[in-house]
Amino acid sequence: MRNRLGKVSREICDSEQTEPVVPSATEEASALTVFLDGAHIRCRPEYQKRHLDVVVGKIESHDKCRRFGLVQQAVLSPASQLRQDLRALGWDHKQTVTVxxxxxxxxPNLVRVAVGGKVRHILDWWHISMRIQHVENAVAARISAGSG
Known part of the structure; x- marks a missing residue:
């Protein structure tokens, strides 16, 4: 998926001849991308005291990768933990991080707090396709209602 996303973004940048949305590896060799997903885990009914908010992710540079998971209630500072993981992959405070x-x-706000605000957020391809699917369904429903 990552390779396909990179290929598509390069094609878009090449066809538009404008400033790239995502810098290439040659422009910013140490750029970092953070892939994130979160979940709310409910406790069992007989243990009504402990719900968990979990964030899992992966940080990638051009040559390294680091995976992580955070239970927000169990970590004193999730942003601090994420900042340590970013630094372990070569991030410095001047770089913009892509989420x-x-x-x-x-x-993205978790990453924004960790890096001090320099974050570029991109909606992942699956959620983009789901938003487009809603539009396609609405158009199809309107067409079928008009033909009946």
Whole structure:
């Protein structure tokens, strides 16, 4: 998926001859991309005291990768933990970090807090396709209602 996304973005940038949305490896060799997803895990009914908010992700540079998981209630500072993981892959405070997630604002905000605000957020391809699917369904319903 990542390779396909990279290929499509390069093709778009090449066809438009404008400033690329995502810098290439030659422009910013140490650029980092953070892939995030979150989930709310409910406890069993007999244990009504502990629901968990989990964030899992992967940080990628051009030559390294690091996976992580955070239970927000169990980590003193999720942003601090994420900042340590970013630094382990060569991030410095001047770099913009690209976040790819499902559109939940809390996920890029977690990275934004960790890096001090320099974040570029991109909706992942699956959630883009689901939003397009809603439009396709609405158009199909309108067409079928008009033909009946």
């Amino acid at each position: 790819i997630s499902d559109g939940e604002p809390a996920l």
